[in-house]
Amino acid sequence: MFLDCCRMITNGLETISQAWMVKRRCAFGNESSVKEVMTQKQSNSTPIGIAVDSLNGHLYWADQEGGPIRRSDLDGSNVVDILNELLDKPTTITIDISNRWLYFSDHGRHTIERCKFDGSSRQTLISEDVISPYGLALGKALNSKTWTRKRLYWTDAALYHIKSSTIVGSDVKTLSIDVRPLGYIGTRIVVMGIDVYGSYLYASNINTGIYRIQKNKLNAVPELVFAIESAYGTIYGVKIISKYLFV
Numbered sequence: 001m002f003l004d005c006c007r008m009i010t011n012g013l014e015t016i017s018q019a020w021m022v023k024r025r026c027a028f029g030n031e032s033s034v035k036e037v038m039t040q041k042q043s044n045s046t047p048i049g050i051a052v053d054s055l056n057g058h059l060y061w062a063d064q065e066g067g068p069i070r071r072s073d074l075d076g077s078n079v080v081d082i083l084n085e086l087l088d089k090p091t092t093i094t095i096d097i098s099n100r101w102l103y104f105s106d107h108g109r110h111t112i113e114r115c116k117f118d119g120s121s122r123q124t125l126i127s128e129d130v131i132s133p134y135g136l137a138l139g140k141a142l143n144s145k146t147w148t149r150k151r152l153y154w155t156d157a158a159l160y161h162i163k164s165s166t167i168v169g170s171d172v173k174t175l176s177i178d179v180r181p182l183g184y185i186g187t188r189i190v191v192m193g194i195d196v197y198g199s200y201l202y203a204s205n206i207n208t209g210i211y212r213i214q215k216n217k218l219n220a221v222p223e224l225v226f227a228i229e230s231a232y233g234t235i236y237g238v239k240i241i242s243k244y245l246f247v
Contacts, residue, residue, distance in 0.1 A: 152166070161177075
């Protein structure tokens with residue numbers, strides 16, 4: 001298991017981003033499998049925030065050092081810049097494949113934005129009451145049984161809360177959560193990664209573990225589902241793939 005990284009699974013392959021490269025490894029779950037470098041780190045570059053478009057065969061990632069948001073084929077070829085202007089510290093990417101929207105957070109500009117898969121139609125969705133949006137996920141609206149009513153969910157590592165909005169940034173809500181079980185880093189609660197599955201949110205607190213939270217319950221109490229062991233260190237991202245949890 002790798003931490004201090006982001007990982008995505010598609011077609012039985014595991015894709016991992018780390019500070020020095022973006023890479024793929026076959027037969028996910030097999031820690032001894034051969035690792036293949038997909039895109040080598042560029043100078044002054046920190047790849048982060050992988051998103052996989054398995055339908056169209058594309059991999060997206062951000063550069064936390066203010067570089068571009070990029071796309072490649074799943075084998076790492078045909079790298080192109082999707083966005084390369086007005087970026088400070090882009091951190092997290094999530095995608096809406098059916099509608100071809102790419103959502104991203106920039107904790108340097110304190111924004112959550114979106115653009116089309118080709119970088120066009122860029123829009124700022126959230127720019128108020130946001131400082132360090134590290135986690136970003138799309139999920140069904142509360143009590144919705146279909147994906148026709150989606151909401152955007154995000155964590156803020158500086159404001160210690162989880163919020164949601166419509167996919168165009170309206171109707172912003174702060175989730176009602178009893179944060180005490182999340183644990184403290186010194187005097188802070190640092191919620192980083194987030195994903196949505198069914199009626200639950202899964203969020204990572206950077207040095208304590210992964211928590212499951214009911215998204216439609218007042219004062220929901222986070223339930224610890226994965227505790228950090230000293231050998232693992234720090235958890236930044238969390239991703240639900242089918243019924244499995246990857247960190």
